[in-house]
Amino acid sequence: MKTQQKYAGFWIRLLALMTDYFMLILPMQLLFMLIFGYEVMKEAKPSDPLILLFDVIILLSISYLWSSPLKTPGLKAANLSIVKANTTEPITFIHAILRFIIALGSLIILIGPLFSAFRKDKQTLHDLLAKTQVIHD
Numbered sequence: 781m782k783t784q785q786k787y788a789g790f791w792i793r794l795l796a797l798m799t800d801y802f803m804l805i806l807p808m809q810l811l812f813m814l815i816f817g818y819e820v821m822k823e824a825k826p827s828d829p830l831i832l833l834f835d836v837i838i839l840l841s842i843s844y845l846w847s848s849p850l851k852t853p854g855l856k857a858a859n860l861s862i863v864k865a866n867t868t869e870p871i872t873f874i875h876a877i878l879r880f881i882i883a884l885g886s887l888i889i890l891i892g893p894l895f896s897a898f899r900k901d902k903q904t905l906h907d908l909l910a911k912t913q914v915i916h917d
Contacts, residue, residue, distance in 0.1 A: 785868060787902035788860050788914040790893065796854030803853040805838060843876035865903070865913040879910035 788796075812834055813821050824831050845852045846862050847870065855861065862871055862879070871879065883906040886892025892905030907913060 785913070786916040788858070788916055789902050790896045792858050792860065793893075793896070793904075793914055796852070796858040796860055799854035799857050800842070800852045804842065808834070808838065808841075839877065839880055843873060843880050846879070847871050847873045847876040859917045860914055861917050863913050863915055865907065865911045868913070868915070871912055875910070875912070879906060879912050882906040882909045 809821075812830075816830060820830065842852060846855070849870075850856075851861070862876070863869060864871055864875070883892070883904075886904060886906035886909075895904045895908070896902045901913065903913060
């Protein structure tokens, strides 16, 4: 018999995302500014190799944490896990990369996260497209 999972809603996921921003992304941005200089980072365009390197580091580090038992600080603090929607097994690293890329597009159009407000299973647009689910542990 399959146990009923408790799905993570919009607000707890937003809290986890903000925690991850302040504990992972912002410190990495500050480290890049210390290493390469504030002016270099300030003047950099999105297509500059330095910015692309930063983006790849963020993509790989968050994807690794999503797919590992370590979790991101936000997921750990909120006691959440990202799993495959159809099996509730942990996602793989490749699956996490796909989810991250889809999530960026979903966040840019701002509609993606709002899906969770209207769905019983609380899936966002990027969860639906990546076939993932965020659940309480």
